[in-house]
Amino acid sequence: IVKIAKEKGKAIVIEELEIKDKGKRGDFSGRKSRRIRHNFSYKSLLSKIKTLARRERIEVIEVNPSYTSIIGMLKYAPQYMITKDTAAAYVIARRGLGKEEKIPNNYINFLNTLTEKELEELKEHIKNTVKNRHLKKKHLREIDKAIEFLQSLESESERVLKPLDGTSFSTYDFWQVLKVAVVTPFSPEKVPRDFSTLKGLLIQGKWGDP
The missing domain is CATH 1.20.5 (Single alpha-helices involved in coiled-coils or other helix-helix interfaces)
Structure with missing residues (x-):
């Protein structure tokens, strides 16, 4: 990921998982939030990406992942015939660019x-x-x-x-x-x-x- 970002001269957008359950809504609240945040391998991967990116002076943008799965499955999965996970990643990338997801x-x-x-x-x-x-x-x-x-x-x-x-x-x-x-x-x-x-x-x- 870091190698591709360096070759393309692009930033990397990842999920911000350090969110609080209280007062938050969407895909990463409650039980799912706790499960993902305690997923050692996933957190380790994100940490490694940030470390390597910082070493290569590549910008890493962390975004709130709330509702990315729902928006992805409804808006981009049927539009581009992609999986819901790929569609969610697409929403995360757009969020990193500061784009809003308007309802069609x-x-x-x-x-x-x-x-x-x-x-x-x-x-x-x-x-x-x-x-x-x-x-x-x-x-x-x-x-x-x-x-x-x-x-x-x-x-x-x-x-x-x-x-x-x-x-x-x-x-x-x-x-x-x-x-x-x-x-x-x-x-x-x-x-x-x-x-x-x-x-x-x-x-x-x-x-x-x-």
Whole structure:
């Protein structure tokens, strides 16, 4: 990695894992944050990269990895037909460049038409189909949060704004609801490897029946 960065004359962007659980939300909060931070081999790799890069006078940019997995799987995995891990790395690199991840227009249109009834129906589907107790509980908790979020939007002047200026919500809230609404229905038992199913919605605004 350091050799390539030196040859290309580029900086290296990595995840900032030294984050606190309290008050943080997204991919690296709670249990997952603790698990990754205690992963000795991963932390050692990042430490070695930083040491070698410093020796070669290569800039290392550390970014908050929150929601990089969700944004990657929804926005870039279907668009470029890449894995969710590669897509997450793409988001991390863009974050290192200071770029923001705007929600594509077709996703915004989808969120504008999403109803509480559809999410309630999704809850029943999860209850009847998911056998793993812990996974079922996780899905139901996420769906309940999505429903609460839609209910809270009723007090805003518009359902979803473009951009989100003037609302009390962050872009991350919408990414999370989007993940619940489109990823959970077509693959409730496990995180899918192939996100090409989302390409029709992302590019053409077409989405099948829930």
